[in-house]
Amino acid sequence: MITKIKKAIQYFSVRCYELKISIKEFRRGSKLSSDAFESFYKNGMLVEVHSVEKGLGLKNTKPGHSSKPVTNLINKMFGYIGRGYDPTDFAFKETYRVIAAYIEYQKEFDTSKFPEFAEIERKFNVLTQQLDSNLVASIKDDLNGGAHIVPLKELLHGKDFDVQSFFKTRHSIRMYQKMPLNQSDIQKAVEIANMSPSACNRQPNKVYFTSECETVKQIDDLITGSSGFKGETPNYIIVTTDRACFMKEEQYQWYINGGIYLSYLTLALHSLGIGNCIMQWKAFYRTENKLKELLGISSHEAIIAVVGCGYYQGDTKCIYAQRKAVSDTLHIVGVSDAE
Structure with missing residues (x-):
């Protein structure tokens, strides 16, 4: 009986915390300011x-x-x-x-x-x-507006690129050269990432970058997910999405749009020879206000993730992080006519 009561209390506590987060999301999504x-x-x-x-x-x-x-x-x-x-x-x-x-x-x-x-x-x-x-x-x-005809040859150009090998060579990197990234490289990475799709082409994301030593140190102290390699990251990127860009029926869409952008950005960095590691940001983590104040992030922007990044220091130790088999992920419903 006591065990059941403890489980009920634990379940209720978890649900209350989730409700607290939802209430904060609701308040930060307000359009009143x-x-x-x-x-x-x-x-x-x-x-x-x-x-x-x-x-x-x-x-x-x-x-x-x-x-x-x-x-x-x-x-x-x-x-x-x-x-x-x-x-x-x-x-x-x-x-x-x-x-x-x-x-x-x-x-x-x-x-x-x-x-x-x-x-x-x-x-x-x-x-x-x-x-x-x-x-x-x-x-x-x-700017261009309206529509245009894209040649089939251009649409099929992606088949000329071995994207699977490219993806396989991207790893979460936690060791870097102790030097700031060139701003031209960051600008190029953002230019590439800005090609990512977004809901109704709203492009609601922002990228905050710093390589300034004192700011990097402060971010190191405020973020979560860097245990074991604090002080090893010379550059930080914080990706955000503006909640004010979405309407009432689009609750939490900012995380989907931000996640898509984050994927493009980290792959863009990889294409430029820049190692990176995505550090998940816990919603409304206890240091969020301090981090936002430090970087000038508005209260209605949702922090999607913190990305540590830098130039590769040479041969680098990486974990395997084995991926699931296709059969664990893919569920084909019905049988196609081609079969």
Whole structure:
């Protein structure tokens, strides 16, 4: 009887802790603060403009499609400017460019059969006149919008690369040269990682990097997961995802988007000859506020992971970390016609 009571108490304690974490996630996902609402506003535009761009990428895009969301987005851009938000931010420029591509596409057809088009074009022209001409020119020069045809040869290019061997040569590295990474290498790794897919192309992730000795030492003292090799890591990366980029029905999606980005980033580092080790971050770990304050991370950003990294010191001792067999992971449902 006593054993059953102890188990019940233990179970209740675990569930209470999980509830505590969920409540904290709920509070940190609030859009009430001004900076969180700004992120929410911008990413609302990205979600909606992504649906417009997807329409332009369909096999048979109908003339006049998406007139309501396009009208709504133009109104949101006026609101964006009215709120004093930065028009050079990616969210605004991406929205502007896709709508410009949308208007260009509609002009390929008889717009007289699309009564809403004249008003859409008029309002967009009014918006354009309110923007700096250099900004408008740079948006058109630097960004692409809409859809394009990708040659099959390009799509199949991945088959020319031995990705399995590449993945096999990536290990969790815990010993590095005692030197900072070149900023050009970090910039290149982030450029590669930014190609990772994200929900509605929101790209809600941020990367915080430091090789400054005192900051690295402080991170060493604040993080978990580095037991046994503290003081051995010369560079740290902290990957975060902004909770304010997601809507109410997307609870915890920030961890999925952040996890995808993290995978791309660590493989990008490996491709540049940079060893790395992912250290899992416990949600709302006791030192989280100190770590965020140290690196200037906002309260509504979720810490996805801490990544220690550095140049290889030479032949390196690594654990095997044996992987499961395919049969342990893959479950094929039904039988394909090919069989």
